[in-house]
Structures are given as structure tokens and as C-alpha cells.
Amino acid sequence: MSIYPLEIPGYSPEGELRALNSPFNGELIAEVAQANEEAIECALRTAHNFQKKTFSKVPVWQRADWLHKAAELVKEQVEELAMGIALEGGKPLKDARVEVLRAVETIKTSADEAKACCGEQLPMDLAKGTENRLAFSIREPIGVVAALSAFNHPVNLIAHQVAPALAAGCCVIIKPASQTPLSSIRLMRIFRQAGFPPESVIVTPCSGAKGEQIVKDGRIQFLTFIGSSEVGWHIRSQLHPGTRFSLEHGGNAAVIVHEDADLERAIPLLTRGAFYHSGQVCISTQRIYVHSAILGEFTELFLQAARELKVGDPCDASTDLGPLITKGDQQRVDAWVKEAVSQGARLVTGGECVFDQSYQVTILRDTTEDMKVMAHETFGPIACIAGYSDLGKAIDNVNNSSNPFQAAIFTQSIDTAFQAARKVNANAFIINDHTAFRVDWMPFGGRENAGQGIGGPKYAIEEMTRPKLIVMNLKA
Numbered sequence: 001m002s003i004y005p006l007e008i009p010g011y012s013p014e015g016e017l018r019a020l021n022s023p024f025n026g027e028l029i030a031e032v033a034q035a036n037e038e039a040i041e042c043a044l045r046t047a048h049n050f051q052k053k054t055f056s057k058v059p060v061w062q063r064a065d066w067l068h069k070a071a072e073l074v075k076e077q078v079e080e081l082a083m084g085i086a087l088e089g090g091k092p093l094k095d096a097r098v099e100v101l102r103a104v105e106t107i108k109t110s111a112d113e114a115k116a117c118c119g120e121q122l123p124m125d126l127a128k129g130t131e132n133r134l135a136f137s138i139r140e141p142i143g144v145v146a147a148l149s150a151f152n153h154p155v156n157l158i159a160h161q162v163a164p165a166l167a168a169g170c171c172v173i174i175k176p177a178s179q180t181p182l183s184s185i186r187l188m189r190i191f192r193q194a195g196f197p198p199e200s201v202i203v204t205p206c207s208g209a210k211g212e213q214i215v216k217d218g219r220i221q222f223l224t225f226i227g228s229s230e231v232g233w234h235i236r237s238q239l240h241p242g243t244r245f246s247l248e249h250g251g252n253a254a255v256i257v258h259e260d261a262d263l264e265r266a267i268p269l270l271t272r273g274a275f276y277h278s279g280q281v282c283i284s285t286q287r288i289y290v291h292s293a294i295l296g297e298f299t300e301l302f303l304q305a306a307r308e309l310k311v312g313d314p315c316d317a318s319t320d321l322g323p324l325i326t327k328g329d330q331q332r333v334d335a336w337v338k339e340a341v342s343q344g345a346r347l348v349t350g351g352e353c354v355f356d357q358s359y360q361v362t363i364l365r366d367t368t369e370d371m372k373v374m375a376h377e378t379f380g381p382i383a384c385i386a387g388y389s390d391l392g393k394a395i396d397n398v399n400n401s402s403n404p405f406q407a408a409i410f411t412q413s414i415d416t417a418f419q420a421a422r423k424v425n426a427n428a429f430i431i432n433d434h435t436a437f438r439v440d441w442m443p444f445g446g447r448e449n450a451g452q453g454i455g456g457p458k459y460a461i462e463e464m465t466r467p468k469l470i471v472m473n474l475k476a
Contacts, residue, residue: 004032004185006205009198011042018205023090023179023323023357024314030088032181035204040213043202047144047171048219050199055171056141060114062195063167067111070163070194074155074187075104081155081186086314089154089180090322090357091277093315103159103187106440110159110457114167117461124471134472139465141169142244143221146214148175148235150226151325152280154183160440161224162187164460166196170222174203175214177227179325181205212238222246222464226282229403229449236452246453246463249446250282250377251405253435254398256420258391259291261410263301265432271305273408273434274383275361278321282446283406285435286378287367288385289394295387299365302385303348306361311354311381321381323357330357333380340364340371340384350381369400377403391416399425405446408435427454 006015015033022029035043074081078100085096119137124130147161158174165172176184181203188203204214208231215223218240225232229249236245255273257266273285290298314322324330330353337351341364350362359381367374367384374384388394398407408430409420421429427447430437438444445454453463 002030004030004182006033006035006039007185007188007198008035008039008043008202008204009046011039013039015039020088020179020181022087023325024355026356030182032205035206035210037210037213040204040206040210043173043204044144044214044217044219046199047173047202050197051141051144051171055197055200056169058169063169064111064114066191066195067107067114067163067167070191070196071104071107071111073190073194074100074107077190081183083315084182084186085154085180086322088182089151090314090325091152092319092322093317095277096314099153099156102440103156106156106159106457107163109441110163110167110461113164113458113461116458117168117465119467122469132474132476134474135469137467137469139467142464142466143170144219145170145172145222145224145464146175146220147172148211148215148223148225148227149177149184151177151180152277154180155187156440157226158184158187160455160457160460161226162191162201164457165222165224165464166191166200167457168461168464170464171200172202173214173220174201175211176203176205178207216240218243224460229451232451244463246445246455246460247451248282248444248453248455249403249449249451250379251403251446251450252286252374252377252401253283253406254287254289254401255285255408255410255435256391256394256398257288257290257294257298258409258411258413258416259293260412260416261294262412262432263294263298266410267301267305269434270302270383271309273436275306275309275321275381276436278324278359279381280325280379281436282377283436283438284379285408286382286384287374287398288383289388289397290385292387292389295385299348299385302383303363306349306363309361311358311360321358321361323355324359324380325357327357329379330359333359333378333382336372336378337362337364337382340367340373343371344368345371345373345384348385369397391420395420395423402448403446403450404448405450406430406435406437408433408437
């Protein structure tokens, strides 16, 4: 067991310690100092002053160089960081290793995009009387960024929020998820070790109520939030006027399995998409609409694949599914499953709590749109199967969501794929892969209740900088 003190430049009190326990077995992992109002004010003041006087003047090449060094340091510490994710976040070790390697690429991409983010020249002779002028824009860092992160990808999500901000020339104050502060602290130390001044990247572990002190402060120029829609929209209402923001919420992602789908290809992908990290992924495959001609065959093959998954200790390299993040989430998922069964859904497999906070791999069939497991984000290892005979009706069901994020289809017909792609309401539509597919350089984000703003290093850097137009009136 280790103690993690506050590492806020200019702040010396140790802070009240909070016990951090394993979500798998409840064992004590560490004690983490919590930032009080005074510590948060110190972080805000420090970051604001450093941004204004120093950090905004650091050249792009230097920021990019530091980011490349940070990526190398993360790569050198894959095992340590992955074990940390497994311990505090409950993600299986083999998946945690993949997450850390993804973070390496996220940081590298941010470094490269820092050099590519520039202004443009504008033509100034498009109307009579505007001749003999030269106009161009440059991009400037927006200011201090607040990063409120989630537990489910505690290294790569922090990389997505922090690396683009540092690339843009913005100081960052990180408010990590309560269950996964250690990953944020370790990543902060790596950024500092790579060369970033301590004042430019600060972690403030604290409760949600204390986090609102950060959100409401006028010294925050940009907020990046990853978490539930309920919390996200509340935070938006608390923002200081003029603060820009990006909100990434979750969805109840849907996939269509058409009658011509290659099931040998689809089954392992959908098994991964539905049950990866026990379904605790904002684009986890939750609703599966299967053509009636192959519904029975699909269900049997999907069941066989699901039964091969191992639920257990996330620190065991053979484990496929770890625990849910809280006991309350386990109880909620179990209640939703049992309610769906009482409303007519058929339990194909699973449906029981195991260990302290884990849940069995669960498949429900004949679910309807009004059931909670279909209508809301489950955030658990639950896959719902519903049959269809008309593609148009299946697309309507996919669109029957207030949380459109990513959706998918399995088909061997390019016409069918593009018909669905045009009609489905989603920010990303995946053909012949699961809904949880993501590479870290692609644009990423939800629509409507699923969020606002687009992530991915290139797009985040654009959001975290602002253009300044310069116009020169030249002699004829």
C-alpha cells in the first residue's frame, strides 16, 4: 500500500487521505491525498499565471519534443501502468496492456498534430475595394484546460484529454475519476519527466462537489469531460460564461446483422464489442438486431463464444472480464436484467452476480425497445438480441435512441451497407466490425444526448486553439 500526496506546485499541506480499494476484491490499494478548496485554488492560480506568462510562449517544436519523450516513457512502463489499471479500474490485464500501447500512439499523434495545426492565408481581392490587402490567420492556445476524466480507460482517456491540450500550448488541470486517480498521477509524472514544467500539468484528486469549483472558475477556458450524460449536462450548466467545452457521454450502441452476414467473421467481433471491459465502454455493442432468417443460428454461435469468456481477477492474464466499477453498478445491472426477463425477454445465459462486484456474461433475446436494457446505456456485460425481417424497420430501431454515438452493420452487400450508413443517426457507422471499434486518431464523439464536440488529437487541438486573423493593408 502506497500513499500519494498532492503534487500541486506552490501547495504544501498534505491533504486528507482517501482509501482506494480494489473493485474486484475490496483490498486496499493505496491512500490518495484529496484536494480541498485551498488546494484547487492554488492549482487554478498556478496554471493560470504560468499559462499567461510562460507556457503560451513555449514553441511548437519544444512541446512536440516533450510529447514524443512522454510517449517513449509510457512505452517503457507498459507493465507498471497496465497493472495499475487492472488494480484500480478492474480492467483485465491483457486489455490494460493494449490500452497503454494505445496511449503511446495517442501522445505521438498529438505531438505530430501540434506541428500540423496552423493558420491559413485568406484571399482579399474577392470584392471591389478589398484589393492590396494580405490576410492570414494564426492559431493561439485557448488557455487553461480542465480535464474531467472517466474510470474505464484511465490512461488512454487522460492521454486523449491532456496530450492535445499540451500540444496546443495549454496548461491542464486534471480531475481524475474517483476510482482511478493513480493512473492520472502516474501519467502526470511521466509528462513532467519528459520535460513539461510542473505548472503545466496538475492533478487534483477530489470529489465531484469539489470538482465543480474547477468547472465554475473563469480561469478555465476549455473543459473536456468524459462521463455520464447526467453529470455532463449538469457540468455544462455550471460552466463560467464563455468557457468552451467538449462533452463525451455514452450510448446504447446498436448493430444490424443482416441475412447475408458472414457469421464466422461477425461472432468473434461482436463478442469482443459486447463484453470487452465488462461492457463498461461508451460504445459497447448493446443492441443486436439480427435478421430472422439467421436468428437461431446467430444466437447459438454467439452463446458458444460468450461461454468461453472467463470472469475473474483482472490481474490474472487469462481473465476476459473483470468487475463492474462499483457495487451499485452491479446491483443496477442485475435489476435491469431481471426486469427485462419479467417483461418477456428470454435469458439465454448469465444473469447473476459473481464475486464481489462482477457480473456474468449475459445474453438476452427477444428484448423490446421499451426495456431499460435496450433504451438506456447498460454499462455492463449485457448483449440484447432482437429479430427483424425488414431492414428499414431495423434501421428505425437503431435510430430509436436519444444517445446516438456509433453504430454498425454486418453484411456482404455494399448497397445494403451504404443504405444503412446513410440512414442511421450516428457520428460513426462501422461496416463489418463492432460498434466499439476505435483508432485513436479518428474523430470521435456522440450526438444529441451522447455528447457535444469531437475528440481525437487533431480535432481536440483545433478546439483547444483559436484563430487570430491578421490583415495587412499594403501599398498598391
